[in-house]
Amino acid sequence: MTDFNGQFFWHELMTSDPQAALAFYTDVVGWTTMPFGPDGDYMLVVGSAGPLGGVMAIPPEAKDCGMTPWWGGYIGSADVDADAARLAAAGGSIKRAPEDIPGVGRFAVIGDPGGATFMLLKGSSPDGMAPPPPNAPGHVGWNELYAGNFDADLAFYTGQFGWTRGDAMDMGDMGSYQLVSQTGGSDFPSMDAGIMPRPDVMPVPLWLFYFTVGDIDAAVERVSAGGGTLLNGPMEVPGGSWIIQALDPQGAMFALVGTRADAGEGA
Known part of the structure; x- marks a missing residue:
């Protein structure tokens, strides 16, 4: 199992029109897609070496706060709660406190000292992803x-x-x-x-x-x-x-x- 702690390993697009965005990126980048979750409203995007991220609609509460379409990155964490507290003490900020995503894992949204946003994630499954080889198409x-x-x-x-x-x-x-x-x-x-x-x-x-x-x-x-x-x-x-x-x-x-x-x- 690959240790992704401290590394970007998952990338996610929150957008105003998921289906249109998926059509665009599958043509431009060459991804295939597959639905995920009980409602199938989270779409996995798959490169030449396997899944690398997902596409979803901007949640209503985020849209109400002014969120516009953006790509976010998830950094692997062995302990999301401890890492979020440590990063905040080191000059970062907790933009969304740690919480569970059923069937996926535990995550938090973090701001770095300069204001850029990223996410922490500890997956609920013991099975890890394999890193893609260098220059893998779509990744x-x-x-x-x-x-x-x-x-x-x-x-x-x-x-x-x-x-x-x-x-x-x-x-x-x-x-x-x-x-x-x-x-x-x-x-x-x-x-x-x-x-x-x-x-x-x-x-x-x-x-x-x-x-x-x-x-x-x-x-x-x-x-x-x-x-x-x-x-x-x-x-x-x-x-x-x-x-x-x-x-x-x-x-x-x-x-x-x-x-x-x-x-x-x-x-």
């Missing part, structure tokens, strides 16, 4: 934090979850882009996340998740054809991959990482 290939407080957030995640720092890349006026590893590695191949100061164009601090696709240009065409909005890219990143950031038709921000058939084309 999250990169996790990126637009930090509301770069120094405090970096210290928070490395100190509380044991993430390790890799190289830091100078982005000029935008500050540093800090590579980190959720699994404690120190070499570039094990880096699976990045932390950077929140750009002025980003309205709030948030975690952004990059789903792995094949040809990035073909994926951009699918995004546009499906009613999505390209925000940035395609842009080449170290290692030879190409990325985009975009909005889905309901307004949730997401990102893709892929390859380019002709790497000699302009970014």
